[in-house]
Amino acid sequence: MLQISEVSKSYGGRTLFEHVILQLAAGERLGLVGKNGSGKSTLFRLILGEVEPDSGAIVMPRNYRVGHLEQHLKFTQYCVLEEACLGLPPGEEDSQYKAERILFGLGFSSEDMYRAPSEFSGGFQIRINLAKVLVNEPNLLLLDEPTNYLDILSVRWLTKFLRQWKDEIILISHDRDFMDAVTTHTAIVHRGKVRKVEGNTEKLYAQVLQDEEIYEKTRANQEKKIAKEMAFVERFRAQASKASSVQSRIKRLEKMPSLEKLAQLEHLDFSFRPVPFDADRMLELRQVGFHYAEDGDLLSDLTFPIKHGDRIAVIGKNGKGKSTLLRLLAGELKPTTGEIYNHPLAKIGYFGQTNINRLHPTLSVEEEITSSNPNLGLTATLSICGTMMFSGDDAKKKISVLSGGEKSRVLLGKILAQPCNMLLLDEPTNHLDMESIEALLDSLQEFPGAVVIVTHSEMILDDLATKLVIFRQGGAEFFPGTYQEFLEKWGWESEEEKKPKKEKAGGKKEARKLRAEQTAERSKVLGPLKKEMEGLEANISEWEQELGKAKVAMEEAANAKDSKKLTDLGFQIHQLQQKIDKAFEKLSQIHARHEAEKRRLENSL
Numbered sequence: 001m002l003q004i005s006e007v008s009k010s011y012g013g014r015t016l017f018e019h020v021i022l023q024l025a026a027g028e029r030l031g032l033v034g035k036n037g038s039g040k041s042t043l044f045r046l047i048l049g050e051v052e053p054d055s056g057a058i059v060m061p062r063n064y065r066v067g068h069l070e071q072h073l074k075f076t077q078y079c080v081l082e083e084a085c086l087g088l089p090p091g092e093e094d095s096q097y098k099a100e101r102i103l104f105g106l107g108f109s110s111e112d113m114y115r116a117p118s119e120f121s122g123g124f125q126i127r128i129n130l131a132k133v134l135v136n137e138p139n140l141l142l143l144d145e146p147t148n149y150l151d152i153l154s155v156r157w158l159t160k161f162l163r164q165w166k167d168e169i170i171l172i173s174h175d176r177d178f179m180d181a182v183t184t185h186t187a188i189v190h191r192g193k194v195r196k197v198e199g200n201t202e203k204l205y206a207q208v209l210q211d212e213e214i215y216e217k218t219r220a221n222q223e224k225k226i227a228k229e230m231a232f233v234e235r236f237r238a239q240a241s242k243a244s245s246v247q248s249r250i251k252r253l254e255k256m257p258s259l260e261k262l263a264q265l266e267h268l269d270f271s272f273r274p275v276p277f278d279a280d281r282m283l284e285l286r287q288v289g290f291h292y293a294e295d296g297d298l299l300s301d302l303t304f305p306i307k308h309g310d311r312i313a314v315i316g317k318n319g320k321g322k323s324t325l326l327r328l329l330a331g332e333l334k335p336t337t338g339e340i341y342n343h344p345l346a347k348i349g350y351f352g353q354t355n356i357n358r359l360h361p362t363l364s365v366e367e368e369i370t371s372s373n374p375n376l377g378l379t380a381t382l383s384i385c386g387t388m389m390f391s392g393d394d395a396k397k398k399i400s401v402l403s404g405g406e407k408s409r410v411l412l413g414k415i416l417a418q419p420c421n422m423l424l425l426d427e428p429t430n431h432l433d434m435e436s437i438e439a440l441l442d443s444l445q446e447f448p449g450a451v452v453i454v455t456h457s458e459m460i461l462d463d464l465a466t467k468l469v470i471f472r473q474g475g476a477e478f479f480p481g482t483y484q485e486f487l488e489k490w491g492w493e494s495e496e497e498k499k500p501k502k503e504k505a506g507g508k509k510e511a512r513k514l515r516a517e518q519t520a521e522r523s524k525v526l527g528p529l530k531k532e533m534e535g536l537e538a539n540i541s542e543w544e545q546e547l548g549k550a551k552v553a554m555e556e557a558a559n560a561k562d563s564k565k566l567t568d569l570g571f572q573i574h575q576l577q578q579k580i581d582k583a584f585e586k587l588s589q590i591h592a593r594h595e596a597e598k599r600r601l602e603n604s605l
Contacts, residue, residue, distance in 0.1 A: 001026050001064065001168055002047070002140060004194075007056035009042060016042055020056070020194045022187065024140070029162065029169040031179040033201060034189035036405060036433045040172050043189065044068065044142050047170075060140075065089075067138030069146055070129045075117040080108060080128060083117050087132030102131045105157040106150070107317060118530070123149035123318060134161070141165065144172045148430050151318045152456045153492055176201050176434055177459045201434070222256065229253055268409070268436040269387050270416065270443035275347045277421040281305045282346040282450050283329065289337035290321075290328060297475070298324055301338070304469070304478035306422065310450040311464050313483065316471025322454045323353055325469065325476065326424050329452060349420035351428050356407045361400035362548045365390045365410055368399060372414035381417065388413040405431035421449035429457060458483070529594040536587045540580055547576045 002024040009016050016039035024030060034040050045051045047058060077083040084099040106127045117128055126149045147155050155178060162182045173179045180200040187196035188204055197204045229249045236242035283306040290299040298321035314322045327333045330350040359368055370381050385395040388409040408431040429437045444451050444464060461483035468479040468486055479486050550573050557565040
């Protein structure tokens with residue numbers, strides 16, 4: 001149904017792939033793998049027609065509809081359900097139940113259906129886009145990392161849903177178990193080519209490894225033959241009696257195909273800097289409770305120890321408090337009730353989802369990693385940069401020009417630079433490819449200290465976790481066993497697809513009208529406050545960028561000993577800092593009003 005013929009694509013002198021041939025038959029579900037930067041997403045853009053190939057062609061049947069998961073967040077409808085219904089194909093605008101079914105499977109509740117999309121976090125907004133493309137039922141479904149913002153239950157639901165998909169799918173995912181559970185075939189973008197097999201990722205990687213071993217043996221044997229033939233030619237070139245044999249061997253050498261040595265591919269290599277710890281308990285939660293402002297409790301009476309050598313996974317639905325728990329363990333937040341005991345010898349390395357925003361945009365990769373451990377030395381720092389795939393001039397790149405995945409690697413590099421004996425990792429695999437995830441998993445298994453990790457990957461849970469903290473039924477519980485033991489003894493509270501409650505005949509229109517009125521009131525009250533907050537946030541962001549540039553300019557002026565420029569820049573920095581401080585103060589006040597109005601409206605509902 002899809003045919004890619006002799007397609008090549010290059011960017012800025014770098015060839016992503018050449019003469020790619022790939023066919024997708026009716027009903028095939030293809031997993032697409034390859035190292036980050038190999039060209040997987042570019043292949044999607046070629047199929048979508050967003051970019052043109054340098055050569056070759058992509059052919060699809062007439063009226064063949066291609067759907068893909070949009071990362072761009074732009075909503076036009078007043079509530080989640082109406083927004084999802086925009087994805088319904090022509091002629092099925094009344095099939096609202098299809099959108100409801102998918103939204104419930106992706107973790108939305110009955111109450112969420114009539115809430116405004118803007119009220120949800122970025123992760124849940126991506127789920128709305130996913131619902132729109134799934135309900136559209138295109139002939140070819142392109143999914144690029146669809147599980148990044150899903151919790152375990154939603155991943156399990158999506159797995160079942162995609163296994164029943166009747167048409168074609170091409171799926172990019174770092175989650176190997178998810179991909180293998182969904183797909184019928186697997187392809188890899190590797191060394192500028194695409195290789196496809198029927199079967200799973202294990203079969204594909206085994207085939208690629210075998211092919212490269214055969215190639216290297218063939219190349220080595222050929223080099224021996226060439227050396228032997230060249231030795232004969234050099235030895236007897238000047239002898240007239242051997243002229244015929246020499247010419248024959250020269251012709252043989254000319255006909256031999258050139259086999260170049262396979263280039264060593266870059267890969268992430270994690271090597272932490274463990275600090276000795278001789279005691280038993282590194283940290284302990286004692287009847288810990290926590291809530292934000294006047295919201296309901298995220299944690300209540302949670303007690304468990306973190307011992308040297310523990311591998312604790314934090315699991316559960318998104319938005320229930322998993323990241324908050326790690327922030328409490330890292331000391332970024334204080335418990336509302338109870339206490340957290342830290343052993344004085346415990347040294348924490350913390351990878352948080354929001355920590356990317358704390359990277360300084362004007363610093364280079366090398367400078368950011370140095371800031372994590374100033375005593376490390378240049379050689380060791382550059383070694384970590386190289387380990388995180390920032391070799392040579394790439395280590396000089398400013399944070400401001402890096403992609404989200406590259407910033408994530410910088411954060412991991414900072415943890416590698418930092419001596420620690422306890423790792424707190426919040427979804428560290430979201431921007432890693434399969435090979436890098438396996439390298440990280442190997443390093444975590446060998447790490448002598450304790451590991452606490454938030455993850456939705458059941459592969460990581462099976463391979464790493466020995467204990468669990470489970471967010472379920474409105475709270476968090478400690479489970480002193482493996483993930484498989486949890487599934488056998490407790491299990492998830494809802495493995496089945498949630499179904500919307502049926503409304504009485506005749507009351508459906510009235511209920512919708514009431515919900516629409518309530519939603520309109522929310523928008524009327526909260527909308528202006530939200531708009532004012534967004535304006536302030538935009539101003540703060542702009543002023544902070546100006547402040548960063550002014551500080552860099554001030555350093556240059558100091559080096560140049562330009563006193564007038566130093567005075568002018570000092571005044572400019574002072575003015576900017578004042579504006580930022582005032583804006584933050586105003587933002588805090590408006591945010592408090594917004595939250596108070598939001599709670600009042602929710603109580604009235």
